Amino acid sequence: MEHTISYIMLIWICLSVGPIMTAEADLVMASEDVSDIDAYKAGEWFEFRIHYGIFNASYATLELVKDTLQKQEVYHAKGYGRTTGLARWFFKVEDRYESYFDMSDGRPYRFIRKIDEGGYTKDIEVNFDHEQQKAYVNDKKHQKKTTFDVNQDIHDMLSAFYYLRNNYNTKDLVVGDTLEMKLFFDEETFPFRLKYLGKERLKSRFGKIECLKFTPYVQSGRVFKESESLTVWVSNDDNRIPIRIEAGLMIGSIKADLNAFKGLRNPFKIVVD
Numbered sequence: 001m002e003h004t005i006s007y008i009m010l011i012w013i014c015l016s017v018g019p020i021m022t023a024e025a026d027l028v029m030a031s032e033d034v035s036d037i038d039a040y041k042a043g044e045w046f047e048f049r050i051h052y053g054i055f056n057a058s059y060a061t062l063e064l065v066k067d068t069l070q071k072q073e074v075y076h077a078k079g080y081g082r083t084t085g086l087a088r089w090f091f092k093v094e095d096r097y098e099s100y101f102d103m104s105d106g107r108p109y110r111f112i113r114k115i116d117e118g119g120y121t122k123d124i125e126v127n128f129d130h131e132q133q134k135a136y137v138n139d140k141k142h143q144k145k146t147t148f149d150v151n152q153d154i155h156d157m158l159s160a161f162y163y164l165r166n167n168y169n170t171k172d173l174v175v176g177d178t179l180e181m182k183l184f185f186d187e188e189t190f191p192f193r194l195k196y197l198g199k200e201r202l203k204s205r206f207g208k209i210e211c212l213k214f215t216p217y218v219q220s221g222r223v224f225k226e227s228e229s230l231t232v233w234v235s236n237d238d239n240r241i242p243i244r245i246e247a248g249l250m251i252g253s254i255k256a257d258l259n260a261f262k263g264l265r266n267p268f269k270i271v272v273d
Contacts, residue, residue, distance in 0.1 A: 039165035039240050042066045042075065043263035046241065050081075050256045058083040058093060060256070064162070064263075069100045069109055076100050077158045093117045099158035106163035111156035111184075126156065126184065137187050146187065154184050165240040170212060193217040201271055202233050202243055204258065208271040210236045211243055238266035 045063040052058075060081035067076035079097040098112040111126040123140040128150070135148045155163055160183060168179075179194045197213040211233035233244045241264075245256040261268070 038265055039238060040064060040162060041263065041265040044265070045262050046258065047260040048242075048256045049259040050254065052254050059259070060095075062158075062161075066103075067100065072109075073103060074100045074109060075103055075162070077162065079158060097158055099156050101159040101162065106155075106159055106166065108154075108156045108159035111158065113186075124187075128154065128156075128184075130154075135184055139187075148184070148187065148189070150184055150189055151182060154182060154189065157183060157185055168240075170236065170240075173212070197231075199236060200233065204243055206258075206268070206270060208273070209243055210269065210271055212236050235269070237269040239264050239268060 042065050046061065048060045048062075050058045050060060058081055060079065062077065062079045065076050065078070067074055069076075077099045079095075081093065081095040083093040093116070095115040095117065096112070098110075099108055100110040101108045107130055108128050110128070113122055113124045113126075115122050121141060125138045125140065127136045127138075128134075129136065130152055133150055133152055135150045135154070137146050137148065139145070160181070173196045175196060175198045177196045179196075181192045181194070182189050183192050193216065195215045195217070197215060200211050200213045201208050202211045212235075214232045214234065216230050216232060230245065230247045232242060235241050235243055241258065241261070242256075243258050247254050
């Protein structure tokens with residue numbers, strides 16, 4: 001299960017990053033075309049239950065609060081994941097992710113990744129300078145500081161999640177559309193693609209939920225068995241939150257389900273037959 005929690009958190013936290021460019025359809029995100037809803041607010045909190053085969057492998061939480069960074073009021077997102085129960089005996093995971101981002105346009109200012117996955121550890125802080133288009137990376141574990149060029153619209157894995165929830169227009173999505181994005185993660189910018197598969201009603205512990213279904217393209221071979229082995233279901237309401245993620249791994253499979261939530265800005269819609 002090495003790095004599995006990080007990959008799962010990467011997928012359900014960051015369904016994408018802006019601006020969005022399309023490979024198969026005209027879905028360019030002009031400000032006058034995107035949704036004008038507010039999908040989240042400070043005080044929002046999620047808990048996800050992650051299953052590895054028959055095991056309840058871990059829990060992951062994500063919360064959003066207001067904070068101050070360099071005398072500026074910002075949103076502060078905090079993600080935390082850990083293995084539990086029997087899985088913790090075999091593989092101990094403690095992962096923490098944080099992002100400080102702008103309350104108006106969602107641009108990230110600081111990203112923190114501190115993880116311990118079975119002895120594999122990282123302690124990294126990234127500070128973004130959008131005017132200079134630079135990312136300043138402080139690898140605290142190895143006491144190493146480096147600077148990377150980034151594009152002006154770069155996001156980290158947490159700020160991307162919130163940016164997209166407020167900025168994509170679901171009404172324009174057509175089955176087969178592929179969204180392409182850029183994300184800064186682990187000291188590099190990499191492409192992230194998301195293919196829209198259509199709408200689906202999903203049974204959950206809260207009842208039936210109408211979802212938008214996506215498959216993210218990820219690198220196959222290291223953890224996932226093929227590039228399209230991930231599926232993500234997002235609520236088709238004004239909250240736009242991940243309800244479920246399923247992934248086929250090199251050995252076995254993993255599933256993450258929304259287990260609890262509070263502090264949503266908008267009504268959480270349940271389908272009544």
